[in-house]
């Protein structure tokens with residue numbers, strides 16, 4: 001079967017190669033999936049560059065955690081799935097650190113066998129391409145808004161940038177009745193965010209101290225929830241942008257440290273900083289239920305063909321995208 005591999009020791013996008021592997025057979029507890037679509041996350045760029053958790057890969061690895069497809073074979077012990085079912089893989093398989101795309105083989109392959117406990121049915125109204133956006137970005141945003149301080153109608157939610165996780169956060173926060181403030185480096189992307197329901201927009205290039213705008217837009221209070229996608233470089237701003245008893249969901253690693261990282265600005269507000277590592281299967285099920293009930297459609301920027309996977313990586317790295325980048329398989 002056709003697959004892509006990130007070669008052992010890869011430190012650049014040149015380490016992503018087309019390859020062949022034997023078509024897998026499902027083990028007794030496994031389903032065999034004809035993968036139809038996979039999506040990229042910022043993590044996948046880090047993996048090919050040897051900069052993800054654990055450093056460069058120690059073996060050739062099929063990349064991408066996020067994929068969806070059709071069940072074409074089931075092991076003898078599988079009760080919950082049958083041939084023809086449309087399924088999406090969970091980010092982690094079994095233990096929280098047994099994650100697809102590194103260290104486990106991922107979904108950028110024509111076929112993938114996974115334990116039946118590591119897949120879920122696709123929400124009814126979603127295509128394979130849409131479902132393939134959910135496992136990492138969708139579940140992470142859902143975790144941020146529902147697992148710690150739950151978003152309530154009327155809350156304010158600040159989310160950073162217009163990548164995959166941020167647009168899910170925007171859509172889910174609007175679904176929950178919140179007021180959404182979103183930042184971007186691009187006015188054009190901010191316009192598109194408004195069309196998706198964002199209430200307030202801030203260009204973080206033009207306003208490097210964007211927390212001031214957040215405070216102004218919230219009557220001096222700050223945001224109840226901050227979906228922190230920037231990391232070390234944006235955290236000091238988020239400490240100032242969060243409101244009394246607010247919560248910062250610590251998710252991203254997009255920026256390097258810049259200035260004072262002291263979190264004391266949060267202390268007097270009784271705010272919380274909560275670390276997030278995607279989310280488990282129970283959270284994914286909750287997300288899927290919310291998607292079905294509310295008719296949410298993930299925002300896909302571009303769908304690339306399988307032959308153009310290297311181009312898809314380059315496109316994500318260019319940060320021209322708005323929402324998700326998907327590969328059809």
Ligand SMILES: NC(=O)c1ccc[n+]([C@@H]2O[C@H](COP(=O)([O-])OP(=O)(O)OC[C@H]3O[C@@H](n4cnc5c(N)ncnc54)[C@H](OP(=O)(O)O)[C@@H]3O)[C@@H](O)[C@H]2O)c1
Nearest residue numbers: 042160161162163164165184185251252253254276277278
């Ligand atoms: N902890 C976890 O479990 C977890 C899960 C998923 C993702 N993540 C992390 O979360 C981050 C976002 O992931 P993703 O897959 O959504 O990435 P993505 O789709 O590649 O989004 C990247 C976007 O982030 C925005 N950005 C870059 N620098 C920024 C800054 N200084 N301030 C605000 N926004 C900035 C840009 O938006 P504009 O073009 O609009 O400026 C850029 O397009 C990454 O660091 C990723 O590794 C962590």
